Amino acid sequence: MTISEVSEKYGMTQDTLRYYERVGLIPIVPRKPSGVRDYDESSCGWVEFIRCMRNAGLPIETLIEYVHLCQEGPKTNEARKHLLIEERQRLVERIAAMQATLVRLNCKIEHYESMNKVADKLKKSASMIS
Amino acid sequence: MTISEVSEKYGMTQDTLRYYERVGLIPIVPRKPSGVRDYDESSCGWVEFIRCMRNAGLPIETLIEYVHLCQEGPKTNEARKHLLIEERQRLVERIAAMQATLVRLNCKIEHYESMNKVADKLKKSASMIS
DNA sequence: TATTGACTTTGAGTTAACACAAAGTAGTAA
DNA sequence: TTACTACTTTGTGTTAACTCAAAGTCAATA
Numbered sequence: 001m002t003i004s005e006v007s008e009k010y011g012m013t014q015d016t017l018r019y020y021e022r023v024g025l026i027p028i029v030p031r032k033p034s035g036v037r038d039y040d041e042s043s044c045g046w047v048e049f050i051r052c053m054r055n056a057g058l059p060i061e062t063l064i065e066y067v068h069l070c071q072e073g074p075k076t077n078e079a080r081k082h083l084l085i086e087e088r089q090r091l092v093e094r095i096a097a098m099q100a101t102l103v104r105l106n107c108k109i110e111h112y113e114s115m116n117k118v119a120d121k122l123k124k125s126a127s128m129i130s
Numbered sequence: 131m132t133i134s135e136v137s138e139k140y141g142m143t144q145d146t147l148r149y150y151e152r153v154g155l156i157p158i159v160p161r162k163p164s165g166v167r168d169y170d171e172s173s174c175g176w177v178e179f180i181r182c183m184r185n186a187g188l189p190i191e192t193l194i195e196y197v198h199l200c201q202e203g204p205k206t207n208e209a210r211k212h213l214l215i216e217e218r219q220r221l222v223e224r225i226a227a228m229q230a231t232l233v234r235l236n237c238k239i240e241h242y243e244s245m246n247k248v249a250d251k252l253k254k255s256a257s258m259i260s
Numbered sequence: 261t262a263t264t265g266a267c268t269t270t271g272a273g274t275t276a277a278c279a280c281a282a283a284g285t286a287g288t289a290a
Numbered sequence: 291t292t293a294c295t296a297c298t299t300t301g302t303g304t305t306a307a308c309t310c311a312a313a314g315t316c317a318a319t320a
Contacts, residue, residue, distance in 0.1 A: 013278085013279075015278070015279055015280075016277085016278065016279085019277080019278060019279085023277095032286095033286095034285080034286050034287075035285080035286080036286075036287095054277095059276090060276075060277070061276095
């Protein structure tokens with residue numbers, strides 16, 4: 001697959017794909033003899049994985065470390081697991097914080113809606129008088 | 131309350147507090163005759179609210195707009211509500227994405243743990259032979 | 261009274277995460 | 291053969307959200 005196809009498929013710009021590769025967020029993508037990137041299944045898998053993790057807010061630095069570990073073979077399995085467990089912890093905390101915020105937003109929105117109702121009632125009473 | 135007390139209380143730097151006020155993320159904080167900030171209950175409430183929203187990832191631009199609306203009186207109630215509803219929608223989506231990522235992380239971690247078990251079993255068999 | 265320390269404003273600097281521009285190359289179509 | 295298009299690398303620019311520095315002010319304390 002060409003970079004434009006991958007860009008299309010995963011909804012990321014070509015610049016971002018090259019940037020991710022440059023900084024080590026995904027392993028080096030294989031090239032055609034001409035030097036043009038030719039994404040294989042593995043490359044696409046990485047792109048999709050990193051997109052997912054980035055969407056969830058995992059920091060680039062940590063992901064770069066993970067990718068490095070993956071490229072060093074099975075001896076780094078423990079280290080990778082620890083890294084993932086730590087990130088999971090942080091993710092769980094972020095989700096909890098966001099859910100608390102969601103509850104709060106709901107309260108505020110309901111508050112505004114109840115104000116509307118009060119306003120409606122006032123209007124009704126007014127129209128009944130007039 | 132002084133800025134240092136507020137900074138302490140909410141775990142934000144004084145610089146961030148001043149920055150938030152400068153860009154309109156919180157309303158202007160009342161001052162002592164000397165010009166020093168003197169946070170009252172309302173100011174503290176705003177600081178806490180904004181911290182919460184920022185932690186959940188709501189963009190500063192949107193929050194600035196919300197604060198502006200709040201300062202324009204009750205005629206902006208509808209607009210505020212709409213703004214909050216939109217942000218709630220985006221928040222719900224972010225939470226969903228993060229939960230999907232969490233599931234994925236769990237899978238990966240379990241994968242690494244099952245690999246450990248296999249390794250353990252191999253070790254055990256080896257020790258039984260020797 | 262002099263100094264100290266916490267505050268003030270204004271403006272510039274920093275960091276993460278891209279986004280863009282320039283200059284060059286490979287492959288294809290006319 | 292020329293023109294065109296999609297790619298390449300290298301390096302610079304941008305944006306959000308702070309963060310720091312400089313120079314000055316005020317109140318309290320030695």
